[in-house]
Amino acid sequence: MSPRAQSRGLFYKIILIGLxxxxxxxxxxxLPEKIDDYVVKHSEEEPELLQQLNRExxxxxxxxxxxxxxxxxxxxxxxxxxxxxKHILEIGTYTGYSAICLAEGMQKSGELHTIDIxxxxxxxxxxxxxxxxxxxxxxxxxxxxxxxxxxxxxxFDLVFIDADKENYSNYFHAIIDKMNTGGIILSDNVxxxxxxxxxxxxxxDKSTPALIEYNKLLKADKRVETIILPIRDGLTISxxx
Ligand SMILES: C[S@@+](CC[C@H](N)C(=O)[O-])C[C@H]1O[C@@H](n2cnc3c(N)ncnc32)[C@H](O)[C@@H]1O
Numbered sequence: 001m002s003p004r005a006q007s008r009g010l011f012y013k014i015i016l017i018g019l020x021x022x023x024x025x026x027x028x029x030x031l032p033e034k035i036d037d038y039v040v041k042h043s044e045e046e047p048e049l050l051q052q053l054n055r056e057x058x059x060x061x062x063x064x065x066x067x068x069x070x071x072x073x074x075x076x077x078x079x080x081x082x083x084x085x086k087h088i089l090e091i092g093t094y095t096g097y098s099a100i101c102l103a104e105g106m107q108k109s110g111e112l113h114t115i116d117i118x119x120x121x122x123x124x125x126x127x128x129x130x131x132x133x134x135x136x137x138x139x140x141x142x143x144x145x146x147x148x149x150x151x152x153x154x155x156f157d158l159v160f161i162d163a164d165k166e167n168y169s170n171y172f173h174a175i176i177d178k179m180n181t182g183g184i185i186l187s188d189n190v191x192x193x194x195x196x197x198x199x200x201x202x203x204x205d206k207s208t209p210a211l212i213e214y215n216k217l218l219k220a221d222k223r224v225e226t227i228i229l230p231i232r233d234g235l236t237i238s239x240x241x
Contacts (some may be wrong), residue, residue, distance in 0.1 A: 039071070049132060050070075051099070057094075077101040086109070087158030088113070102143040111138075116142065118141070122140060152178070185224065185240070191233055
């Protein structure tokens with residue numbers, strides 16, 4: 001295959017990966033919209049630099065809806081501050097928004113490892129990690145998370161799963177033995193705009209059945225205790241026993 005065809009193939013692959021991770025609707029409101037607005041209005045403001053990252057993502061990057069955004073970002077930041085982790089793993093960096101939110105609660109001597117398969121996002125992420133003063137503490141890994149996770153010689157206090165939905169169960173199996181006791185696994189989009197209630201799926205829809213299986217897995221697995229928070233597109237908190 002010619003280099004041009006190869007790079008075209010990679011380009012389409014990246015778009016397809018993006019589509020598989022994208023939040024399916026623009027904003028899914030599980031709460032009545034007015035209550036949702038009230039909740040956001042009475043929660044922490046989005047820090048100025050994150051507003052900038054948010055804007056630049058919408059201006060320059062494909063699939064900007066993949067970014068966690070103001071409210072969910074503040075939830076991630078709060079959870080991280082409560083856990084105060086030394087080692088964090090993120091699966092699915094995108095433009096770095098959630099990595100920065102999670103890093104806000106990390107110990108001063110801590111490290112956050114974040115993995116993404118899309119090399120075109122690497123410099124964008126690095127620019128913002130440096131701007132936030134996390135240059136030394138956030139370590140970017142480029143490639144398929146299922147290849148990279150087994151090579152990470154670390155145990156984690158906090159993990160955020162937010163990459164391709166099809167592989168959520170595989171990510172869980174890859175990280176569970178690398179979790180410290182009491183460690184927290186956060187999984188995003190577990191309600192998938194309510195599609196997890198569906199019983200029939202389009203042939204090309206691999207994400208919905210995979211998320212349904214994943215939610216069952218977390219509920220049944222005796223190594224974790226799990227609750228689903230019905231915020232935004234659904235965020236699961238699982239605690240390693
Ligand atoms: C929903 S976005 C992540 C959003 C980010 N966590 C945030 O909240 O701002 C999902 C990311 O996962 C990446 N991704 C998809 N499949 C992957 C894989 N197999 N390994 C690593 N990264 C993957 C995509 O390139 C995309 O950037």
